[in-house]
Amino acid sequence: MARTYAQFAALVFLVVGAGGFLVGDASHVVNGTATGNFGSVSLHLTYTRDVLDLLLAAVFAYAGFVASPRDAWIPLLGAGAVLLLLVVLGFLHADTTSGGNAVASLHFPPAMNVFDLIAAVITLLCALGALAEEPTTAAPR
Numbered sequence: 001m002a003r004t005y006a007q008f009a010a011l012v013f014l015v016v017g018a019g020g021f022l023v024g025d026a027s028h029v030v031n032g033t034a035t036g037n038f039g040s041v042s043l044h045l046t047y048t049r050d051v052l053d054l055l056l057a058a059v060f061a062y063a064g065f066v067a068s069p070r071d072a073w074i075p076l077l078g079a080g081a082v083l084l085l086l087v088v089l090g091f092l093h094a095d096t097t098s099g100g101n102a103v104a105s106l107h108f109p110p111a112m113n114v115f116d117l118i119a120a121v122i123t124l125l126c127a128l129g130a131l132a133e134e135p136t137t138a139a140p141r
Helices: 002-023 047-066 073-092 110-133
Strands: none
Touching (some): 002 047, 002 073, 002 110, 073 110
């Protein structure tokens, strides 16, 4: 289960990270609204967030395609912790419409906070579930 989720998450974060480069950077404000949005959905994506999403995609790809089924939970736990940190930062330091409330060049509009929250919860549950499924070995006599 953990490896299957990691493969799916790698694809999702690859699309979000690569797509973020196409929509622009939220540091540019036009008519009082930050750019880096997808249509009418305020994402306020920045190039820093795009690189972070691509790094998360690489971690998920490693867990899904390279890591052994027994060890896939380790990178998932790390990625889940990073996503949980983004969630906490996002809810404590929410962004404005003009994109003027950034932390380390990262913006936290509600749509991104919800995405990060869902991804963090699923990632941590998959990591902990894979850890719980790990077979125990008997001690040698």
